[in-house]
Structures are given as structure tokens and as C-alpha cells.
Amino acid sequence: MSGRYGEAYTVSKMLDSINDTMGDGCKVELKRNVGNGVALDTSAKEIACLDTQAKIKTSVDRVALMDSSEKQGWIEHQRSKGNDLFKAGKYKEASDAYLEALTGLELGGADHDEVMRKVQHPITCNIVACMLKMEVGPRDSFPRRGYLTAHYSNGRKL
Structure with a gap:
């Protein structure tokens, strides 16, 4: 390991x-x-x-x-790993790291909307950026329609 x-x-x-x-x-x-x-x-x-x-x-x-603080550390670690892989042009590996980051989300709490806005949406946008870089299209069974409902403020650099 x-x-x-x-x-x-x-x-x-x-x-x-x-x-x-x-x-x-x-x-x-x-x-x-x-x-x-x-x-x-x-x-x-x-x-x-x-x-x-x-x-x-x-x-x-x-x-x-993991407890909540360990999950936050997990998310930050995987997201940072994904960002480094994306910058290196390793889009498949970056996408996997971002997907792994999402496994640490706790969406049932009182701060649900904030977690979605500050963590889930940006990571999901990063996954979409990876898919676009890999030129994943309709023939590759990427569920484009209804897969992501995003707000314009989510557009940003990785």
C-alpha cells in the first residue's frame, strides 16, 4: 500500500x-x-x-x-490527488480519484446544501471535466442527460 x-x-x-x-x-x-x-x-x-x-x-x-473529520481528510486527499493527476494529463486516474472523494460525503446533515455547493458540485464538475478531456461521448454510454444539474457558478478552474 x-x-x-x-x-x-x-x-x-x-x-x-x-x-x-x-x-x-x-x-x-x-x-x-x-x-x-x-x-x-x-x-x-x-x-x-x-x-x-x-x-x-x-x-x-x-x-x-471513519468519523466525520477523517472523512473530510479523505475527501481533501482524494480531491488533491485528482487535481494533481488532472494537471498531469491523467484524466482517467483523476476521474477515479474524484469518484473516490465522493464516497466520503455525508449528505444527511443540517449543512446538506452547503456540502453540496462547496464539495459535491465542484468535485462532480471535475469528473465532467475529466470526461470531456477523455472525449467521452454518447457512444461511450456516459449518461449526459439528467446526469448533472449544475449552477453556472460551478464553472471554475481545477
Whole structure:
């Protein structure tokens, strides 16, 4: 584990670890079982989706054990990490960090509107900026319609 919070163990890391252990003679690939004994190749996009799901699941599990101040630290850490990755042009990784930051939100309190305005909306806008930089479009199943209701004041630099 690197850093204070460590990293999630993703499908990509698992496959890399297995393939490194097996050496040059063999290669393990992930296949999708579609029934009737048929297994189809898994695309890089599907593996990236599985990786993101693993990161979010790990974050949710980790955040569930934190108190409010630790959650705020988590959000700040992940948001800062996302900002650094965005500046480095690593938009997919930045998007994942921003998604992980959102797992620390507590939206049920009296300050719900303030948390949404000061934390959730800017992070969500950062995720959208990542998607735009990656040129994610309608064909990539990004739910554009109804996905984000934003106020004009949310537009800002990362």
C-alpha cells in the first residue's frame, strides 16, 4: 500500500501480478462468460470499468470506518490527488480519484446544501471535466442527460 490511504486492488493489478509471476511463457486474460460455454474477450474499457468499481468499493468500505473529520481528510486527499493527476494529463486516474472523494460525503446533515455547493458540485464538475478531456461521448454510454444539474457558478478552474 502506498500513501496514507493505500490503493485498491483492481482487476488490472491482479492480472499484472499473475502475469508477472507466470513469466514470459504464459499470459492470463480475463474472459466474460456469456453462457452455453462461450467466453468472450474482455475489452480494455470493460476492465477499466471493473477497476473503477473496485476502487469505489474499497473507498466505501474504508470510509465506512471513519468519523466525520477523517472523512473530510479523505475527501481533501482524494480531491488533491485528482487535481494533481488532472494537471498531469491523467484524466482517467483523476476521474477515479474524484469518484473516490465522493464516497466520503455525508449528505444527511443540517449543512446538506452547503456540502453540496462547496464539495459535491465542484468535485462532480471535475469528473465532467475529466470526461470531456477523455472525449467521452454518447457512444461511450456516459449518461449526459439528467446526469448533472449544475449552477453556472460551478464553472471554475481545477
